[in-house]
Amino acid sequence: MPTVPLPSRDAALETRVFWERFKYQIIAVLIILLVALIGFTGYRFYSDRRAATASALLASAKGAQQYEQLIAHYPDTPAGADAYLLLAEAQRRERKFAEANATLQIFITKNPNHEFASTARMTMAANLESMGKTDEALSMYQQIASSYPNSFNAPLALLSQVYLLKAKNRPEEARRICETILTQYRTSSWAGEAFHELRLLKPSGPSEPAAAPRIPSFLARPPMTEPQAAPTTPEAAPPPSQKNPR
DSSP states (O other): OOOOOOOOOOHHHHHHHHHHHHHHHHHHHHHHHHHHHHHHHHHHHHHHHHHHHHHHHHHHOOSHHHHHHHHHHOTTSHHHHHHHHHHHHHHHHTTOHHHHHHHHHHHHHHOTTOTTHHHHHHHHHHHHHHTTOHHHHHHHHHHHHHHOTTSTTHHHHHHHHHHHHHHTTOHHHHHHHHHHHHHHOTTSTTHHHHHHHHHHHSOOOOOOOOOOOOOOTTTSOOOOOOOOOOOOOOOOOOOOOOOOOO
16 A cells, blocks of 8 residues: 655754744743853852952961951851861860860861861860860760771770770770770771780789799809908917016
């Protein structure tokens, strides 16, 4: 059965018809994309300029007040995050441990994935120790070791527990932690200190006097003999005086 040939279509005509039907929508989409591109470029330029300004201010900041001003004006910049750490250190030097911990907590809340988040927690635990809150410090060290097991601060957090447990007269727990450091972090720079602490914590048996080395008889020095005193001879009595005969 013969097939009926389909009528040929003019591609240019179809394109023109499509354009006439949807040209306003196409123009609107292009304008939106152009505006978004300009806005993104402008935002990146603004963010980079803002970050550069904050970095310059951080480099010239010298005290707690300047760190606070930088945080207030540039809170969401990398320099603003670093300013929290520097502010906390300045407060710690002034022995304002509670204020330093509050600053560090804000830093951790705003930057939970920051590379220095574990360091901030370590500083908070040290501040708690300085305030005499050893139980809270011990708990925080435990949280650091469990929350950041792959961090460079993990073995230090474990070792810090050892010191506190020794002070609390809990040697068994301290010994187990030393063994954990030597097992899980044997390549850490803190492994040597953990080994030293473990040797000090191991129970010592009754001390026995060390045996003196035995020297062969032919090498032994002969005993010293005291020289004998020469026998004393009695002095000869003077001869009796003779009287001259008269």
